[in-house]
Amino acid sequence: MKGHVFFIAIAMIMLTGCFDRIELEQQSYVIAVGIDKTEEEGQYNYTYQIANPAVGSAAVQSGPNEPPAEIVTVKGSDILGATNTANSFVSKKITLDHTKIIVISEELARSKDFLGIIQSGSRTPQIRRGVELVVSKESASDFINNNQPIMEQRPHKYYQFMLSRAKQTGIIPNATLHRFFQITEGDADLFLGIYATTMQSDQKDNGEQDQYIAGEIPQRGGSPTQFMGSAVFKEGQMIDTLTGEETRFSHILDKTMDMKDFLATMPDPVKPDFRITYDYSQKQSPQIDFTYHKNKPSTIKVEIPFQIEVIAIPSLVDYSQNRKGRQKLRKAIIQRFEEKTSAFIEQSQTQYRSDPFYWSLYARPHFKNIKAYEKADWHKKIYPNAEVSVTYKMDKLEFGKMINDSKINEVRD
Template sequence: MRKTKTVCKMLLILMIVCPLAGCWDRGELEDKSYVIGLGLDRSKREGKIKVTMLLANPEVGSMQGGGGSTEKPREVISFDAIDFIAAKVTANAIVSRKISYDLLKIIVVSEEFAKDPEFFRIIYDAVYDKEIRLNAYLAISKEKASQYFLKNHPRMETRPHKYYQYMVEHGIENGLIPDSTLFRFFKATERGKDLFLAMNTSAIREKKPKIRAEDNYYAGQLNASGELDDTQFIGSAVFKNGKMIGKLTGQETSIVNTLDDTTNISDFIIDIPSPFPGTIKQMALRVMKEEDNTVKMNLKGPRPKIFITMPLKFEVMSNPSEVDFSKKKNRDILKAQIARHFKTEHEKLLRKAQKKYKGVPYPLSLDAQKYFATNQEFKKFNWTKSYQQAEIYVKPVVKIVDYGKGPKKEGK
């Protein structure tokens, strides 16, 4: 009797093991092909889009040391489809493995398609899809997305998911591109009050780009030479209500990033005009954004007034004029110069966005909400319209935490 009981229990345990494999959802790595990048273009056919998939081979690079397979790390396919969800199945006509969006890292959209009013309706499918994670990035490419993936041949990072992860992460940290995840894109678009910035990228270098001041480039304009990959991530595309309306350079993007408290920009290096005499007119500073801005608004009256106080920390990275910073006078000159430079640059950009794009390129309206008791009052205030009349004042609070390796005498 006892034996039977034990046997029964053992059988039960064995039965329980079966559903562990995931029932119908059993999946094997061998059998899967993960889409890392998804490209969206306008198709020549009416009502269709051109979908490009960058597929990663999970077998490559998964093994430490030798013994890895000789298969290619990636595969790129493009075809016309009605939307990118159904395209998953269509792609199986070409790809031998089961296609999954589970590890989708980046959606690249061509500028041409991003300006299409239909674009938001197409991309909104990502919310409905059960596999796409909303932390995938949205990037806008100058050329067609199908071309972009073909041209993009990273030399150091052959595995595509690592390449995009590092490229985007470091770009965001340096402030050259905005943190444009799908989640933030949908959040901003559904709020419908402010502009949204999506990162700009290009795999085709311009033929003879001009050399400009530090970081003042659009994607594809940075003139680099040598043995390299042509892809560049710099600058951003401006979206209004889910439709692209303009572009910002790398420098302008980093200005927006210091204003925006919802991104986690860590620190970046910029050049500012040197206030000291000397032949070299620029000096390098490392900017650290550690505290949040304080925003005060005066929303009564026909022209709302917005005061932004921006606490920033600086490190002096170069000292071409060999200034002695142990003197208080020199330190004060530098501080005043930094404050002036940041004030003018920030206000200039905000005015430009206000005039040209009729909005603010980061969720500033969030800070306005506390001045209203109910949603109806806020709606009545009509942020998008009132903001166009607003006067904006930016006040950087400069703290220089390090004057570099130069002379550090008393008084530092």
């Protein structure tokens, strides 16, 4: 009797166990998912970029002509459901565990249906919270197909390096799925998605660095894919794009986003024909003071401590060795930043009527409960009418390794 019970117990464990066991080689790992609109209502084209494990592995010699990834597109109504359809021509189980990015065509992102489709991404545990949302100018399937990196051929490596470096320089936002739902469901603020394209169109050659969105950067050679700027989402729907520079300002003003430092240029305050290149870095997060007034505009005071290291002064104006010069440069930099930031904030207040800086976080403590906060209405009342003042505080102005420039008169005699 005792033996029987034992046997049954073992059999139960054996039979119920292993039910979700799956060998590694029986799965296909999707690195990027693309979603496009179709003519039919409720049907979308899903594009899966599946990594080829044999490429780049030292242990196994792959055929020389094997591509680093297989790209398939199927029609379906949601991300997971479409994977089963795709299995009619993909040999292994399609797994979304290692998905790095979800690419959405701009057309779809601007439509009302977008929120409904991306919703299924939050339902399945397969798609991580950290998956990045990329909005492509062209259709997502074109974007994934045209994206042929030259050096990092394996797609997961390419996206990993590409996105993390672009984020460090601040030209693209931190656009995880988690953040998307957080902001959308918070019903305040704007979500910034990464804007990218493989189509190079109407290149801008206006000299100002980083005032581009993807596709506008003049480029020769290299991979055709450009990640630049961001797609602005309001209430789960894309409404506009921001340039790389504007994305940077959102980085600067948003405590929840992380940016290392970036290089930028500005007109030389003494000789405006030349430009000065500097390295902007921010060691501390900005100070944001929000004061809520019920019947008059609320005030938001932002103080941003930052540091500048001047890298190039092609005009050879001596800013470093005299106090006046330094003062002038300091003023010019601060003024430029303040002007640009104020303009950007004003644009967001009038045009978007909401902010991409996640500032509603600082308004929330002023309300007793969620109802009161929702009634005050960030989108419609608080933010668009708020009085925002931005001050930049320069902690440090450095002039690099060599302080003196070459004396042009002495060199050329």
